[in-house]
Amino acid sequence: MTTTEQPPTDSMRRFDELLRADEKIEPRDWMPDEYRKTMIRQIAQHAHSEVIGQQPEGNWITRAPSLRRKAILMAKVQDEAGHGLYLYAAAETLGISRDELNQLLHTGRQKYSSIFNYPTLSWADIGAIGWLVDGAAITNQVMLTRTSYGPYARAMVRICKEESFHQRQGFEIMVTLTRGTDEQKAMAQDALDRWWWPSLAMFGPPDADSTHTEQSMAWKIKLETNDELRQKFVDMTVPQADHLGLRIPDPDLVWNEERGHYDFGEIDWDDFWQVVKGNGPCNRERIASKVRAWNDGAWVREAAAAHAERQRRRAAGNGGSNGRSSGRDRDTEVRR
Amino acid sequence: MGSDVDPLLTYLLRLADDNLVLAQRLGELIAGMPDLEEDIAVANVALDHLGQARNLYAYAGQIDPAGRDEDDFAMGRSEREFLNAVLVEQPNGDFAVTMVRQLFVDAYQVPLYEALSESTDEQLAAIAAKAVKEARYHLDRSAGWVVTLGDGTGESHHRAQAAVDELWQFTADLFTADRVEDELSSRGVVPDPASLRPRFDGMVGEVLAAANLTVPSDPYQRLGGRTGFHTAHLGHLLPELQWLHRAHPGAEW
Numbered sequence: 001m002t003t004t005e006q007p008p009t010d011s012m013r014r015f016d017e018l019l020r021a022d023e024k025i026e027p028r029d030w031m032p033d034e035y036r037k038t039m040i041r042q043i044a045q046h047a048h049s050e051v052i053g054q055q056p057e058g059n060w061i062t063r064a065p066s067l068r069r070k071a072i073l074m075a076k077v078q079d080e081a082g083h084g085l086y087l088y089a090a091a092e093t094l095g096i097s098r099d100e101l102n103q104l105l106h107t108g109r110q111k112y113s114s115i116f117n118y119p120t121l122s123w124a125d126i127g128a129i130g131w132l133v134d135g136a137a138i139t140n141q142v143m144l145t146r147t148s149y150g151p152y153a154r155a156m157v158r159i160c161k162e163e164s165f166h167q168r169q170g171f172e173i174m175v176t177l178t179r180g181t182d183e184q185k186a187m188a189q190d191a192l193d194r195w196w197w198p199s200l201a202m203f204g205p206p207d208a209d210s211t212h213t214e215q216s217m218a219w220k221i222k223l224e225t226n227d228e229l230r231q232k233f234v235d236m237t238v239p240q241a242d243h244l245g246l247r248i249p250d251p252d253l254v255w256n257e258e259r260g261h262y263d264f265g266e267i268d269w270d271d272f273w274q275v276v277k278g279n280g281p282c283n284r285e286r287i288a289s290k291v292r293a294w295n296d297g298a299w300v301r302e303a304a305a306a307h308a309e310r311q312r313r314r315a316a317g318n319g320g321s322n323g324r325s326s327g328r329d330r331d332t333e334v335r336r
Numbered sequence: 337m338g339s340d341v342d343p344l345l346t347y348l349l350r351l352a353d354d355n356l357v358l359a360q361r362l363g364e365l366i367a368g369m370p371d372l373e374e375d376i377a378v379a380n381v382a383l384d385h386l387g388q389a390r391n392l393y394a395y396a397g398q399i400d401p402a403g404r405d406e407d408d409f410a411m412g413r414s415e416r417e418f419l420n421a422v423l424v425e426q427p428n429g430d431f432a433v434t435m436v437r438q439l440f441v442d443a444y445q446v447p448l449y450e451a452l453s454e455s456t457d458e459q460l461a462a463i464a465a466k467a468v469k470e471a472r473y474h475l476d477r478s479a480g481w482v483v484t485l486g487d488g489t490g491e492s493h494h495r496a497q498a499a500v501d502e503l504w505q506f507t508a509d510l511f512t513a514d515r516v517e518d519e520l521s522s523r524g525v526v527p528d529p530a531s532l533r534p535r536f537d538g539m540v541g542e543v544l545a546a547a548n549l550t551v552p553s554d555p556y557q558r559l560g561g562r563t564g565f566h567t568a569h570l571g572h573l574l575p576e577l578q579w580l581h582r583a584h585p586g587a588e589w
Contacts, residue, residue: 054367054375061363065580065589066407067356067393071386074363078379081372088372123580123589173589181587289368297370299495300431303488310487334443334479334539 019220024150027093035219038212039149040094041110042221047087048105048112050080052286056120057129065123072169073126079162086158090151106291108278115202117280124177124184124191130170132192132199132237138163139233140203148220171240178244185245192241193249200264201272203230209269234262343516344457345399346419347526349409350516350562352392353420356410357570358441359386360577361428370431377477381438384470391463411581415564415571422561423506425570429499432492435481436499439543440536442475444510447535451527460525479543486547493548500544501552508557511536 011030018025025031031039054077061077064070088098104110115133120126138160145156177188204226207213216222224232234253241248252265274280362382369375393406404412424441428434449471452464485496511529513521520526544551560566581589 051372058367061366062360062576063580065411065584065587067386067390067410069589070359070363071383071390074366074379074383074386077366078376078383081367081375081379085372085376176588179588181584183584184587293368293370296368297374297431299489299491300370300485303485303492306492307484307488334475334542 019148022220024153025148026150034215035221036094038216038219038221039152040091040096042216043087043091043094043149043152044096044101044104044110045112047084047091047101048110049116050084050087051105052112052116052290053080055286055289056116056118056282057126059120060123060126063123064126069126069173076130076166076169079166083155083159083162086155087152090149090155093151102294106287106294108287111276112286113202114272114275114280115198116286117275117282118194118198119282121194122187122191124174124187125195127170127173127177127188128191128195130166130168131174131240132170132195133202134163134167134170135237136199136202136233138167139229139236143223143229146223174244174246178246188244189246192246196249197267198275200230200234201267201269203227203233205269205272231261234264238262342399342401343519344525345396346516347520348392348396348399348460350419350421352389352396352409353418354424354441355385355389355392356577357418357420357573358424359383359389360573361424361426362434365428365434381474381477384467384474388463388467388470391466395459395463407581411578415566415574417564418566418570418574419564420561420566420570421506421509422558422567423503423510425561425567425573426503426506427569429502430495431481432485432495432499433502435478435485436496436503438474438478439482439540440503440507440510442471442478443536443539443543444532445471446475446539447532448527451532455526456524475539479539482543482549483547486544486549496547497549500549504552505554505556505558507536509559509561512559512562514562 012032015025015029015031015035018029025035057073057080058077061070061073064073088101091101092098101110105112115136120129141156141160141163145153145160147153147156174188177184204210207225207227210226213222213225217225238248238253250265252263254263256263275283278284359382362378362385365378366382367375369378389410390406393409396409397403397405402408423437426433426437446468449464449468453461453468455461455464482496485492487493511533513529517526517529521528558567
């Protein structure tokens, strides 16, 4: 990771001017160390969430109930890996490598969204994740398309387009289930019961307890607070649940005419912090599975490096006439 | 298959089942590959095979007297009714097994789809013309990886050779023919499977040579997939594929 020298005052002034003018901070621009660290932490956490997020949904690829659903789910999980790649690339513009980020994830020094520490127990969970989890993610990410760091904002524009497709497909699964058999309806209600509160917690702690919000808003990294975004999500989602004929598991949920918003119950923050601290239902499993895949793949990555090095030496030695590319290069030619 | 079944229907199911079963195997790997790029690549390849399966099932459904749809074919048939070659049902094993299996499939599908894109059956020709582009990309990737592994480290070379040794016995099944292929090839609808073998041997031979790998000397070949005589692995793959669909008869998803 690179750090920046003590700020010359005109650099600081220029940084503040860019923010004030709602212009983007670009990788070449001077930025305060704390801004850089915050951006790395946030983009990395987002990238890790996409990567770990492959697991709960990947869990249903082999069991999807129709070929159409299987194809959509495969494409969705693939999109998530793709989002992970863009986001790691955005983080790299801040002077940290993917290997470093990977290690930080594997050793628990960087987090991913706690929502992925819950298990996907039925097919309806695939619907609920698209509808609620991706719905909550979009609410946050639409804001981030206007965030102050240029590469992150631009990555978000593309990611939001795909996420909004994911959200629609999740809702469509829920529509199909709620119009289906009694068992399918029960499956859908059970999924909503389990995913509702964790989805609300995705927006982070209440504004009063959020350690990062104030500074992030000053830097225009965040443009809306956790509680504002959470309210927006609730207001958007309650009518959708009504449309589905599902009951949101919150006895305190009620429309407040005066506020023009839904009032809703208190999130169990003790439970939330337990999951953040590593004691959720799937924390151990998610990291163990990621680390296992990485370790199992070590010999493959070593082979690719050894082959590339041998090719480089061959090319240097004899003009490269024997050169063959690795699988990664996609330009291997087989005479067909 | 009873002798009254339309040979084209049987043929379409043989090809569709190859693709579905392989897509199912590759689907097991998503999120578990050596790096993120390979997670994306394996999902791509799986999606291509699944798409090819769906196109072939859709066509099969049009000529099926029972009017079955893609999910009836995929979810409703039992192990003895699946007609895929035994190669594609083999477990993923390590990355070398996955890639060598893919190489063998790709080196079979490229000449197959090229020939089918010239079929006298226009619909089959159209399906194959789309699939051949995908198969060529798959072949570039699998060939590249097999060379990389063969020419990588001592360990990767050893694993790649072990994969070739293990999977070679399932290659001849891809090229078996019975009266289904005989009848269709006599009308120019499909190629004679045996005619694809020289291209397969040429491409695979070139890749293995570049990878410094050799074909095992044991001539044994396990046949039978095309008539539903599978290895025991398929009987474990299908329940996972079909369970949810079968647990809710008649439900829409």
